[in-house]
Amino acid sequence: MQVAILTVGDEVLAGDTENTNATWLAGRLTDSGATVARILTVPDDRELVADTVRKWADAFDAVVVTGGLGGTHDDVTADAIANAFDRELVVADAVREDVVETVAAYRDENPETVEAHDLDLDVDAWASLPAGSKSLINPEGLCPGCVLDNVYAFPGVPAEMHALFEQVAGEFGGDAVSTTLYTPQPEASLLDAVAGVREEFDVTVGSYPATDERNRLKVTDSDPETVAAAAEWLRERVEIVAEE
Numbered sequence: 001m002q003v004a005i006l007t008v009g010d011e012v013l014a015g016d017t018e019n020t021n022a023t024w025l026a027g028r029l030t031d032s033g034a035t036v037a038r039i040l041t042v043p044d045d046r047e048l049v050a051d052t053v054r055k056w057a058d059a060f061d062a063v064v065v066t067g068g069l070g071g072t073h074d075d076v077t078a079d080a081i082a083n084a085f086d087r088e089l090v091v092a093d094a095v096r097e098d099v100v101e102t103v104a105a106y107r108d109e110n111p112e113t114v115e116a117h118d119l120d121l122d123v124d125a126w127a128s129l130p131a132g133s134k135s136l137i138n139p140e141g142l143c144p145g146c147v148l149d150n151v152y153a154f155p156g157v158p159a160e161m162h163a164l165f166e167q168v169a170g171e172f173g174g175d176a177v178s179t180t181l182y183t184p185q186p187e188a189s190l191l192d193a194v195a196g197v198r199e200e201f202d203v204t205v206g207s208y209p210a211t212d213e214r215n216r217l218k219v220t221d222s223d224p225e226t227v228a229a230a231a232e233w234l235r236e237r238v239e240i241v242a243e244e
Contacts, residue, residue: 001174003029004038004060008049008068008077009156012041021066021161028165029064033174044068049080057084057151062172064165067156070143071125078146081153082130089128095135095144099127102142136164175222179231182214182242190217193237201230214241 005025011017019041026036037060042048049068056063068077082089100123129135129146136145138160145154145164152168154161183190187209194205194217203226206218217238219230234240 001034001061001172002037003034003062003064003172004056005036005040006049006052006056006063006065007041007156008044008065009041010043010074012067013043020158021156024158024162025064025066025165028169029172030176032169032172033176034172035174035176044074044076046076046080046083049077050083053081053084053151057149061150063151065151065153066161069145069153069155071122077153078129081148081151085130085148087130087132087148090131091124091127092129092135095127095129095137096123098137098144099123099142136167139163176220177222177224177227178218178220179227180244181217181219181231181234181238181240183217183238183240184214185239187215190215190238193234196237197230197233200233201226203227203230205230
């Protein structure tokens, strides 16, 4: 399964917010056996988001979009996804009800804040999703997520994104399996071994420098036996101190 990850937000591009969502999603998708084929961050630009979603929905098995959902001026993702599929934005009764309940709970728990700031929320702006999409009720916050065809959209707040992803995690998968080997050898000394194992087994091998004085060799393929054989081949030629 080939998956592309699109993160949306001016604050991510400016470095004001660390893009932990992309890293977390990539890890969860890889663990499921899927292959993450693209990761891209774009600004809060409705046309750019719509164009990217439109192209990626055709090019990949699934597209995961995070950030830019909600009712503020820079939340353009829901509208952009609707444009990508030529849909209107609509508000489902269940989604509106959940947003209303979430706002009411916040008012009850924070009466002084609500009174001090005269909080008046446009419920429909926060509850609007592309017509025909499957809504994902948010147990950790205000804004829902949604699934439209092969596009999955989640809010950018990490706790909310995690909770919504888990609702659909079973829809992602694949045959990719990996073994990671750790070595104290310098990365430059691994070139022959990496080239040799690729030629011998036709596997994907990544060589990654580490900060704990151990470099990583990650062997990936769709056949567990091939991965095991390639890992054993490397053990015979490279000093390995740990693996997972």
